Amino acid sequence: MTDKTRNRFDLKGKLAIVTGASRGLGRAMAVALAEHGADLVLVARSEKGLDQTADAVTELGREAVVCPFNLANAESVPDLMDAIEKEAGLPGILVNNAGTTRRAPATELELADWDAVMRVNVRGLFALSRELARRLMARERRGKIVNIASLMSRVARPGTTAYAASKGAVAMLTRSLAVEWAAHGINVNAIGPGYFKTELTRPVYEDEAFSRWVRQNTPMGRWGEPDDLAGAVVFLASPASDFVTGQILYVDGGWLSLV
């Protein structure tokens, strides 16, 4: 294949970590990366869920390593990375997708709930990104980091204070790390999903009034399906996005463009 016809979205020979890969958006993105040739390191707490994702990856002829890990324990991230390197090598792609929420009016939000959200969505994400970047830089290797932000990196809704604050932080972490690490060949971008049907949103999409509100506020008139993120994650993980860094790509059916 000449340089002009090479597939810039090809991920063959690449190794990608996806956190929160035991279900939902993480599983869909892991499968999308595998469809484009990547081998996967799958991180989350539920070994059973990770095994199911690994089966989907290996059915596509790619390798999958399962790493049960609680991202609230950021101090242990170097041990996790040692184990990953020993088993699979040093990944060049990291999709920071694991996330959690606690829904409550701000006046009733406990500090323990605030901490639980921040520990995973922000502190865990930072610790893993920093550890990978240190190792890539030490070997003068390039990398791609894709953070999963949210509509709530930009806009808010009552009852989601900790989550919205955490996703605002993810947006600024994306930009901060992008400008620090650009010179090292490490691209840092984010995807901002709109409303997608997963376990995380089950309490709200099962509420018919809320579900209708989402459809009405989404110009495309529907909830997102996990597979709707496939194109965005492959783009941001692949050579097709080599000159893109510090960006948040919203995949929201047009939500943020509606007045």
Ligand SMILES: NC(=O)c1ccc[n+]([C@@H]2O[C@H](COP(=O)([O-])OP(=O)(O)OC[C@H]3O[C@@H](n4cnc5c(N)ncnc54)[C@H](OP(=O)(O)O)[C@@H]3O)[C@@H](O)[C@H]2O)c1
């Ligand atoms: N669904 C949406 O509409 C939507 C919209 C915008 C942004 N997002 C973001 O997209 C990401 C994925 O969400 P989702 O909708 O797929 O939610 P989900 O179905 O609840 O999945 C969350 C994933 O994160 C993992 N996780 C949670 N806490 C963890 C921890 N302490 N350590 C390791 N892994 C942990 C879960 O695995 P275990 O439970 O097995 O650990 C699971 O794999 C999140 O960052 C979320 O904020 C979702």
